[in-house]
Amino acid sequence: MSRAQRLLDLIQVLRRHRRAVSGTVLAEEIGVSLRTLYRDIETLRAQGAPIEGEAGVGYVLRPGFMLPPLMFSEEEIEALVLGSRWVSERADGPLGKAARNVLAKIGAVLPEDLKASVEASGLLIGPGEPIAAGDAELASIRQAIRSERKMQIAYADEHGNATDRIIWPIALAFYDRVRVVVAWCELRNGYRHFRTDRIMAFEVTARYPRRRVALFKEWRTIRNIPEQ
Missing domain, CATH: 1.10.10.10 (Winged helix-like DNA-binding domain superfamily/Winged helix DNA-binding domain)
Known part of the structure; x- marks a missing residue:
């Protein structure tokens, strides 16, 4: 040890x-x-x-x-490195840059014997599909989630049929091939999931009336998703 x-x-x-x-x-x-x-x-x-x-x-x-210099074990460092590398490769540009900055900051504060674990980690991220939405769109969606703002969107289903929706975005899920916005949909009066590559246009508008943390907890309960 x-x-x-x-x-x-x-x-x-x-x-x-x-x-x-x-x-x-x-x-x-x-x-x-x-x-x-x-x-x-x-x-x-x-x-x-x-x-x-x-x-x-x-x-x-x-x-x-x-x-700070002693916050992480070697396995925790590997988890941070792997996660940051995944984000830098698979997320939008601003989030990927932030992930690379995280790795640099971790490396700067760790003792020498642990710093080597960051620089020489053998955990790699393989090539994946390009993100479906552009950097600007994903960054704006993330900002809407953080600021608890509604989004007015033009959304196309799998058949290409478009509808206008007002949604309350509470989370953004990153899959290998698609990105999905978890939101309360005013049109459907319930939680729905929206693929970012099917959002044809959107505008961030007013704050939604409930706190995001409460909505997120409610969604997890409905979906029977255990807390992480």
Whole structure:
């Protein structure tokens, strides 16, 4: 186990305990000697971790602390790298650029032994279908979702028949070949899914009357989708 991983594990163990926990218990959970534990606690304190307590009394981590260089395990880094690479290849231009920036920021703050995991990750994204909607359209849809705005759309079904709809967009799903807007449809008075390649025109309008988080939770319940 790398030293950075050991310090991360110590932070995670301290987070699980709401009251002071003895050094002996911490050392046993981490799998290190008591002397190493005391040294690791001093290292974390020197880096700004608000760990209160002392030997013989116990230690507690004040809530709300995040230590950026030690936030991720090696597997968590691989998950971030894989996800960011997928987004950079399969999402719209602005979102892809943001994903590449995320990787750069992660690499900038990680310790050297973990930084190599980002640079040398063997998890790759294979070639896929080009996105169905243009960058500007997807970026505008994402903005409408974030700002909880209605969209007035001209939508064509699989037969090419067009209808005018007013929808409340709450999510954007990225599949390999299509992108789908999850929304409340005023015309159908219910939740519907709209492929972005069938939205022929749209305009972002006024705020919709309910909070997106409530609509999203309601949609998940109706669809029987477990929380992630």
